Amino acid sequence: MSSIRILNLSKVYDDSTHAVKQINLNIDDGEFIVLVGPSGCGKSTLLRMIAGLETISDGELYIGDRLVNNLEPAERDIAMVFQNYALYPHMTVYKNMAYGLKNRGFSASEIEERVQKTAKMLEIEQFLTRKPKALSGGQRQRVAMGRALVREPAAFLLDEPLSNLDAKLRVQMRVEIKQLQKRLKTTSLYVTHDQLEAMTLGDRLVVLNQGQVEQVGAPLEVYNRPETLFVAGFIGSPSMNLIDIDHLDKSINAHALSSLPKGTDILGIRPDCLSSSQPNEPSIQLECNMTLFEPSGAESHLYMSLKDQQQILIMRVESLKQEFSEPYFKVYAKIKDIHPFNKLSGKRTD
Amino acid sequence: MQTKKLTFRNAWLPYLLLAPQVIITAIFFLWPAGQALYQSLLRQDAFGFNTTFVGLDNFTRLFQDDLYVNALQVTLIFSVGTTLLSMSVALLLAVLVNRMLRSRDTYTTFLVWPYAIAPAIAGILWWFIFNPSIGILPYFLEMLGISWNHRSNGNQAMLLVIIAAAWKQISYNFLFFLAGLQSIPHSLIEAAAIDGANKFKRFWTIVFPLLSPITFFLMVVNVVYAMFDTFGVIHATTEGGPAQATNILVYKVYRDGFVSMNLGSSAAQSVILMAIVVLLTVLQFKYIERRVNY
Amino acid sequence: MVDNDRWGNLLAHCILIVGVALVVFPIYIAVIASTHTGSTFLSGTLPLLPGKEAWTNYTTVIFEGRSRAGTPPIAQMLWNSFIMAMAITIGKLSISLLSAFAIVYFQFRFRLFFFWIIFLTLMLPVEVRIVPTFQVVADLGMLNSFAGLSIPLIASATATFLFRQFFMTIPEEMLEAARVDGAGPLKFFKDILLPLSITNIAALFVIMFIYGWNQYLWPLLITTDPSYYTIVMGIQRMATGGDSEPLWHLVMATVVVAALPPVLVILFMQRLFVKGLTETEK
Numbered sequence: 001m002s003s004i005r006i007l008n009l010s011k012v013y014d015d016s017t018h019a020v021k022q023i024n025l026n027i028d029d030g031e032f033i034v035l036v037g038p039s040g041c042g043k044s045t046l047l048r049m050i051a052g053l054e055t056i057s058d059g060e061l062y063i064g065d066r067l068v069n070n071l072e073p074a075e076r077d078i079a080m081v082f083q084n085y086a087l088y089p090h091m092t093v094y095k096n097m098a099y100g101l102k103n104r105g106f107s108a109s110e111i112e113e114r115v116q117k118t119a120k121m122l123e124i125e126q127f128l129t130r131k132p133k134a135l136s137g138g139q140r141q142r143v144a145m146g147r148a149l150v151r152e153p154a155a156f157l158l159d160e161p162l163s164n165l166d167a168k169l170r171v172q173m174r175v176e177i178k179q180l181q182k183r184l185k186t187t188s189l190y191v192t193h194d195q196l197e198a199m200t201l202g203d204r205l206v207v208l209n210q211g212q213v214e215q216v217g218a219p220l221e222v223y224n225r226p227e228t229l230f231v232a233g234f235i236g237s238p239s240m241n242l243i244d245i246d247h248l249d250k251s252i253n254a255h256a257l258s259s260l261p262k263g264t265d266i267l268g269i270r271p272d273c274l275s276s277s278q279p280n281e282p283s284i285q286l287e288c289n290m291t292l293f294e295p296s297g298a299e300s301h302l303y304m305s306l307k308d309q310q311q312i313l314i315m316r317v318e319s320l321k322q323e324f325s326e327p328y329f330k331v332y333a334k335i336k337d338i339h340p341f342n343k344l345s346g347k348r349t350d
Numbered sequence: 351m352q353t354k355k356l357t358f359r360n361a362w363l364p365y366l367l368l369a370p371q372v373i374i375t376a377i378f379f380l381w382p383a384g385q386a387l388y389q390s391l392l393r394q395d396a397f398g399f400n401t402t403f404v405g406l407d408n409f410t411r412l413f414q415d416d417l418y419v420n421a422l423q424v425t426l427i428f429s430v431g432t433t434l435l436s437m438s439v440a441l442l443l444a445v446l447v448n449r450m451l452r453s454r455d456t457y458t459t460f461l462v463w464p465y466a467i468a469p470a471i472a473g474i475l476w477w478f479i480f481n482p483s484i485g486i487l488p489y490f491l492e493m494l495g496i497s498w499n500h501r502s503n504g505n506q507a508m509l510l511v512i513i514a515a516a517w518k519q520i521s522y523n524f525l526f527f528l529a530g531l532q533s534i535p536h537s538l539i540e541a542a543a544i545d546g547a548n549k550f551k552r553f554w555t556i557v558f559p560l561l562s563p564i565t566f567f568l569m570v571v572n573v574v575y576a577m578f579d580t581f582g583v584i585h586a587t588t589e590g591g592p593a594q595a596t597n598i599l600v601y602k603v604y605r606d607g608f609v610s611m612n613l614g615s616s617a618a619q620s621v622i623l624m625a626i627v628v629l630l631t632v633l634q635f636k637y638i639e640r641r642v643n644y
Numbered sequence: 645m646v647d648n649d650r651w652g653n654l655l656a657h658c659i660l661i662v663g664v665a666l667v668v669f670p671i672y673i674a675v676i677a678s679t680h681t682g683s684t685f686l687s688g689t690l691p692l693l694p695g696k697e698a699w700t701n702y703t704t705v706i707f708e709g710r711s712r713a714g715t716p717p718i719a720q721m722l723w724n725s726f727i728m729a730m731a732i733t734i735g736k737l738s739i740s741l742l743s744a745f746a747i748v749y750f751q752f753r754f755r756l757f758f759f760w761i762i763f764l765t766l767m768l769p770v771e772v773r774i775v776p777t778f779q780v781v782a783d784l785g786m787l788n789s790f791a792g793l794s795i796p797l798i799a800s801a802t803a804t805f806l807f808r809q810f811f812m813t814i815p816e817e818m819l820e821a822a823r824v825d826g827a828g829p830l831k832f833f834k835d836i837l838l839p840l841s842i843t844n845i846a847a848l849f850v851i852m853f854i855y856g857w858n859q860y861l862w863p864l865l866i867t868t869d870p871s872y873y874t875i876v877m878g879i880q881r882m883a884t885g886g887d888s889e890p891l892w893h894l895v896m897a898t899v900v901v902a903a904l905p906p907v908l909v910i911l912f913m914q915r916l917f918v919k920g921l922t923e924t925e926k
Contacts, residue, residue: 053356053820074826086817090839099835100825147821355816357751358829367746368758370739371799375761377784378796379768382776389776443663446656453657459914460664465921466906467671468858468876471899474883475670478677478892484685486673486692520667522921529922549652578771582860586880600771604861607775616775623772631767 002064002077002154003029004050004187009059011045011211019045021211022059030185032178034202036192038234042211043191044159050189051157052076063154074103079148083160085140087132093119093143094128097150118150121180138169145177155187162197174200195235199223207231225339229346232268232339238301238314240339241274243267247309248284256284260340261349268339271301274315274331282335288313289328304331383624389617408618417594418602418619425598428512429576436516437568440523441561445553447524448531458528465521469514470582476514477587480506500588504595507588511596514587515580522575523568530564531557570634577626599623671903678702678897685892701897718898721875726905728793728863728874729856735798736852737845744807745833749819766801770862778865788869797862803848810844811837847920850913854906875902 004027011020020042027033035043048054050061052073061068068076079100087096094115101111119125122142132140141161148156161177162170178201181188192198198205199219207214207222207230215227226232232240245257245265259282260267267284278285288304291312302315307328315331340349393404412418447457464472479485480500488498500507534557542552581600584590590597590605597605603623607616673690680695706719746752747759770777777796786792814837822832838845863874873881879898883890910917 051820051824053823073820073823078824080821080824082817082821084815084817086815086821088818088821088836090836090842099822099827103826103831147825352812353748353751353755354812354819356819356823358749358832360750360829363829364746364750364752364755367742367750371743371804372758372761374739374795374799375765378777378780379765379773379799380761382773382780383768385776385779386773439663443660446660446663449653449656450660457660457664459911461667462914462917463907463910464667464671465917466854466858466910467903468860468906470858470860470876470880471903472670474879474895474899475674477883478896479670479673481892483889484690484892486690517667517670525918525921529918578769581771582876582880585860585864586883603772604774608778608865613775620772620775624768627767627769627772 002187003027003062004155004189005060005062006046006050007060007062009046009049009061010057011042011049011054012057019211020049023211023213025206025213025216027187027189030187032181032188032190032201032203033206034190034192034198034204035206035208036195036198036234037208037214039193041208043193043208045211046208047157047159047189047191050076050155051078051080077154078157079151079153079155081144081148081156081158081161083163085132085144085164087140087143087147089132092129092131093124093135093146096132096143097147100147100151114150114152115146118146121149122146137165138173141165141169141173145180149180149184153186155189156181158188158190160192161190163192163194170197177201196237199235205235207234209234225348226268227348229266229268229341229343232341236270238271238316241269241271241313242341243269243286243306243311243313244343247306247311249287253284256282256335259335260338263342264340264349265343266341267333268341269333269337271314272316273333273337274313275333276315276317276329276331278330278332279334283332284335284338286313286331286333287328288331386617386620386624389613390621392617393614404614408614409622412615412618412622417597420594421597421599421602424508424594424596425577427508428515428580428596428598429573431508431512432515432519432576432580433569433572435512436519436572437523437565439516440520441527441565443520444524444527444531445557448528458525461524462521464518467518468582469518469580470586472518473511473514473583473585473587476510476517480510500592502592504592507592507596511580511583511588515576515583519572519575523572526564526568527561530561534560567634570630574627574630574634578623671900674896674899674903677893678900680893682891682893697893701893702901705894705897706901718875718878718901720871721873721878722901722905724790724793724872725857725874725876725902727790728859729853731790731794732797732856732859733849733852735794736800736803737848739798740800740803740807741838741841741845743804744811745837747804748808748811749829749832762799762801762804764801765799770797774861774865781866787866788872790872792866793859793863793872793874794856797856797859800852803852806844806848807841810841814840843916843919846913847916849920850909850917851920853909857906878902 004025006023006025006027009020009023010018012018023046025033035046037043045054049056050063052068052071052075056069063076063078073080088099091099097115097118098111101114106114115128116125119128122145124139124142124146127135127139127143132143135143141164144161148158158177162173165173174197177190190201192201202219204216205219205222206216209230215222215231222231222235226235226240229242233242243266245267248257248267250257274286287307289307290302290304292303294301294303300317302317304313304315305311306313313331341347342349390408391403391405392401393408394401443457443461447454447461450457467475477500480487480498482488482499482501485498491498498506500510538556538560539552542556547555577598578600580598581604584596584598584601585604588596590601599619600623603616603619606612606619676692676694677685677690678701679698680691681697684691684695705717706722707717743758743762747755781787781792781796784792786795818836818840819832822836827835858876859874860876860880863872863877864880867873867877875898879895879902882898883895
């Protein structure tokens with residue numbers, strides 16, 4: 001087990017695309033870090049650079065106290081779980097798990113002991129003699145995990161390990177991975193594009209966009225105080241409403257708007273912070289008409305457009321459908337629930 | 351040309367891995383080919399004492415030589431005949447077999463094994479069947495009033511070698527046509543049926559056009575086969591005769607080089623053959639390109 | 645689908661049966677001819693039903709031969725053919741696997757250059773460079789040897805391309821996982837790549853074995869010593885060697901024996917054979 005230190009790490013491909021730009025990150029021993037971002041943001045590239053599967057164009061990478069820039073993947077003491085699992089199709093589950101140990105010169109008895117122990121932990125003992133083809137998607141996923149765990153490495157690297165599973169299994173495995181990591185306390189880096197997975201799994205999130213770090217922080221910290229417009233839009237589902245200040249009725253909201261920090265021209269409001277009744281504290285008021293009501297059980301989403309504007313807003317409401325007799329109705333948001341941003345810099349203004 | 355995204359870094363291993371293939375290619379392919387090019391520009395006197403540089407003279411002589419022009423014509427007829435005969439029979443059989451559900455594999459089994467027969471053996475088999483004195487086919491042909499003797503009749507000899515060469519190649523063409531037919535989506539044919547096309551119309555307007563890439567590919571392969579792989583058919587049967595009637599280019603190269611020891615001329619013929627192979631290979635790759643785009 | 649017209653199917657079956665009969669006919673005739681005495685042929689046309697001399701004819705050709713008609717016993721020739729075919733097959737498979745591995749899994753200088761060198765072999769079949777190739781083999785002292793029979797034929801662009809193509813379809817992650825698991829190039833080749841290629845190897849084996857067994861021109865050129873004759877070229881000597889009419893019953897027995905190994909290979913491995921054939925030509 002060890003910490004990972006990333007200093008000014010960059011990746012430039014031969015065709016001069018800049019996939020990862022000067023990333024700095026300190027990962028503590030035992031921490032569970034989730035790299036999250038849209039596809040093409042460089043999160044997988046960063047992970048693969050840490051694994052040694054991509055060369056490092058610039059910067060330094062330390063695992064523990066060792067500078068590992070030029071070490072082979074096998075020498076970095078990491079284990080990896082691949083998106084498509086990458087199980088060796090011609091080997092049994094047992095051999096899949098044993099292969100890395102064998103190559104490292106472990107004795108047969110130690111291999112046996114470790115494989116059995118890991119298989120038991122993951123409840124895949126009964127599959128040990130089978131080949132991957134004879135397993136279901138979820139079972140293969142477990143074997144892929146097992147192949148990484150059995151090595152007892154300094155760090156786990158997981159590249160979208162759940163994205164090939166169906167929704168139900170994904171939730172179940174998510175919970176298991178979290179528990180497993182809590183128990184083993186092995187430093188882990190987990191790549192995903194799914195912000196829900198990111199929120200629920202990580203001790204800390206690293207939100208990446210276009211090869212750069214947008215924000216690093218604990219999931220709720222990031223959720224409650226997104227530092228940039230990008231993070232505000234990316235984290236949270238349904239995503240935050242980002243309203244251009246010019247689209248508001250300036251006369252009605254004059255007082256409320258004056259209390260916002262200087263330079264604010266975008267207001268971020270989470271769908272659950274909108275309400276149709278006026279609160280007893282400073283708030284802004286929006287006039288909307290309804291475009292769509294989307295019930296989904298425990299809660300429902302109301303899609304509406306701002307008066308005289310194209311922009312669609314989303315509001316979270318109780319499951320029962322609310323009736324609006326008027327063509328336009330008013331919704332409110334408390335000033336303290338508003339995330340103020342500046343369009344040009346993309347940053348928070350408070 | 352691609353490699354994997356992640357590759358091994360090793361200074362000497364890839365060269366070591368390639369060495370056997372490259373060394374054999376260099377010694378037994380490139381060097382002789384270079385020699386052929388070189389020798390095609392030289393002429394030896396009758397005793398092999400003197401070698402002189404003659405430029406392209408060997409080539410001009412070849413094309414003025416009636417025997418060589420004859421060999422070109424014979425090769426053309428032989429290749430076209432073999433290709434047409436083999437492909438049309440194979441296509442007919444493949445279309446019919448493709449209709450069958452239960453008996454498909456049985457028919458296929460009966461039709462694939464001639465692939466295993468060496469061209470020389472195929473030649474001998476048909477040589478025997480058409481044998482003027484004891485063969486079974488001349489016996490029947492006699493009843494029809496046709497007198498068969500491939501030892502004196504050049505056209506009959508040509509027909510014999512075409513049949514022998516085409517027979518062996520039917521399996522190959524059959525398998526490719528069958529694979530092609532099976533890759534045509536059934537829904538297309540059903541759509542055509544709904545559009546009111548009858549069976550023949552469906553075949554000529556839907557199936558055959560969709561088979562055209564394979565047909566083109568097979569044409570090239572069959573011409574290559576007929577030109578280069580049929581040496582055994584000729585050598586084991588007619589030996590180019592009677593009166594040069596079946597003397598195809600490959601056989602002539604061999605005869606001129608080994609039996610008549612006319613090295614300069616044989617080398618020039620080799621060079622021309624190489625040019626033909628290059629042309630056919632380029633054609634074949636055009637096919638691959640087209641299929642990628644398809 | 646819509647095809648349930650009976651007459652159409654019946655007609656199709658009829659044509660197919662005629663077609664199959666025509667395809668099988670030559671070998672049927674060969675089998676029949678190999679069961680009669682030599683004198684049967686002197687009296688005129690060949691019978692269409694088997695005779696009683698099968699045992700005598702086959703034992704004669706396999707073990708005794710007829711030196712008078714220029715025919716050594718074919719047991720020796722069969723063995724030579726087998727050795728040659730196996731050497732060519734194994735040789736082609738090994739060097740093609742290695743080259744494809746190098747081309748796909750390594751980045752190195754002159755990679756494209758080597759690729760084109762291998763590619764060139766496609767354009768230079770032995771038939772077009774007979775004389776100079778013969779000279780090279782003669783200069784190397786490889787005439788009348790198994791090395792001479794096989795080595796010059798084992799360079800193979802087709803097999804190299806097939807393996808290259810197959811390797812390209814193996815997911816990138818297979819190598820990545822192996823690298824993380826501590827496998828170097830040779831270990832990866834042995835533990836992962838070879839086992840994954842096994843079906844392709846088997847399919848190519850069938851094709852190459854037939855190719856090797858059926859070699860004709862090459863053994864004809866470089867063997868003058870009868871103890872290196874192969875069966876396919878040997879038959880030619882029997883069928884056209886003597887001045888008199890050949891001993892057809894023995895020739896046909898030899899034909900059957902010579903054709904049997906590759907035919908059996910195809911029939912028993914039909915599926916692999918079809919796969920090998922249709923995939924090599926992509």
